[in-house]
Amino acid sequence: MNEALAGIAPGNGETVVVGLSGGVDSSVSALLLKQAGYRVVGLFMKNWEDDDTDEYCSTRQDLIDAAAVADVIGIDLEVVNFSAEYKDRVFASFLREYQAGRTPNPDVLCNAEIKFAAFLDHAMQLGATRIATGHYAQVREFEGRFQLMKGEDGTKDQSYFLHRLNQAQLSRTLFPVGHLYKRDVRRIAADAGLANAAKKDSTGICFVGERPFREFLQRYLPVTPGEIRDLDSERVLGQHDGLMYHTIGQRKGLRIGGLKGMADDAGEHDAWYAARKDMEKNVLYVVRGHDHPALLSGRLVAADLSWVSGALPHTHWVYAAKTRYRQPDAPCSIDAVDADRCEIVFAEPQWAVTPGQSVVVYESKVCLGGGIIVSAGD
Template identity: 50%
Template sequence: MSKSKSVVLGMSGGVDSSVSAALLKEEGYDVTAVFMKNWSEEDDDGVCTAAEDYLDVVRVCEELGINHYTVNFEEEYKERVFSYFLSEYEKGRTPNPDVMCNTEIKFKAFLDFAMKLDADYIAMGHYARTLKKDNHTYLLRGVDENKDQSYFLSRVNEEALSKTLFPIGNFKKEEVRKIAEKYNLSTAKKKDSTGICFIGERDFNKFLDSFLFTKKGDIYSVDGEYLGEHSGLIHYTIGQRKGIGIGGVGSGEPFFVADKDLEKNRLIVAQGLGNPALYKSETICEEPFWITKTPTFPLRCTGKIRYRAKDEPMVVDVLNDELIVKFDNPIKGVTPGQILVFYDGDICLGSGIIK
């Protein structure tokens, strides 16, 4: 009888990775679960969620009869993800640390660790799929449109993806919960974690202020009218509506962040959702990254300017070592530092960082 394939599964303590473990075991893989410790500070209530999540990993592994380990990537995380997060905010941009965490930690540091254990594969509880075709590995969206996480994997290279299994990629969230109940897993009803892992449920602005210097400044309209005072440019992102603190002015419609003037420390706002200053018909992306192969340009595709954005039709072309992206329809809230992810149907082609 041939030896079963070994897989090292990244377990977070949530229902998705718990069900991934159960499915892999059912398929006959020799599963080893590994809890990645990337961050261990307490939240505002004095709770270290990493410690609680680890206990859930232990419980599920005992329920399934699989081995588990902890690996500490805190140093790598601070160097490769957290420092990037802070430097981007210092430049007045809005980064996506979850994309960087996948690129640098889960599919680099973790993959290296797993390969040292002579694993055949790594596995993750992401809602995504891979397709092996013509000696290539393609990244596909997850079947569950509401949970699809291909956006966050858009800067993971093909070699890493070729060694990765996504056991729940073909399932919808409600099906995953049912599978967890079928296996009597203790995480079956655990609520999904929200927000960036190192911030969790705590106050985002307060967290930023503890690491970065910020000072108050003026708020101006796109027409040059002084409207009030902002609390520090790092607290705002392009397209933001809540928390600007201007009311009862002009037409009475809400204000949205249109731009940030770092030199003058000014927040530029536009009134009304239909204000043309909030919309862009094109953008430049830096650091283009293509997962499987560089496409032929000009490239007609769809893309998402942030995780929860809808797919928009666009044309991508090369501009020196960057990309110029022209949208079929003007898009609101195109934000420097965010990731613009490109798709051909269900295939995730790659991404660029909005400049």
């Protein structure tokens, strides 16, 4: 048996709609599902229409790549426009969060509201019983519930972005490459003659892409310049163009480097980092040194909670959590939890915990869910 199919249940003619993005991961997902005996239909989602003809938009090329893959695999491809749903369910929230001084993660909301909601609904209307995507994650049924598991390739695991999925969504979702490593996915694509086998992975926010971020935000939110101050001394160090452009822990782009008389030591400790935003005074506070106490948090409060199982996790158990995608799992406990918010305490202080970002809780390889960081402290 093909080892790549070992993690995929036999299809037996079952219809599954695969979200084909034009990338190699979703392409191999479609290929493997067809090889496993599923009736596969490809669906290309167009989620953004504003300025989609400029140099930063890859939608046109992505559609060409998806169509070429569908032709090689031998499956139908449908194109659907979810841009209206995207603006209502994702982009509006994105702008509200930035205007409030927080740093949102629209990819998390996009998955919950578009890729596994609007897309799932559309697939069911097409007569499918399940959907599939190229995410590096896994689903396991355990004691009558569906668990969201980390992808086998730890360097590509995307369960962080999927933590808001619920039981109904997981019960109808397949992640065909979740048990594979990225290098193997590219090899499978090359062996099958897929033209996108070596295509570069997409980067940037799901609808913004790689366009200049400040320029993009300025189209939608008013610019309100203000002071940059040293948190320790209150000394004015410079001017910011708007608090929405800055995030906690930011080092580059502050434009206050090299200030005379402000550095005692050479090297890393001379660097300035964004540490706090005062929305009422429109002041960005910065500190000097990567390990400044203001950048370290031993606990946080999260709201807008979503638990994969539908049940609240236990308090005072040992879990692990991430406060950003690339962060290693950090041992923690949940000291207080209810339907609306929870308090998470870390065994070791965490760096640059940022309001607006997602905190995601794990028990070993099982993603339990999480919420939006409201505040952080000692």
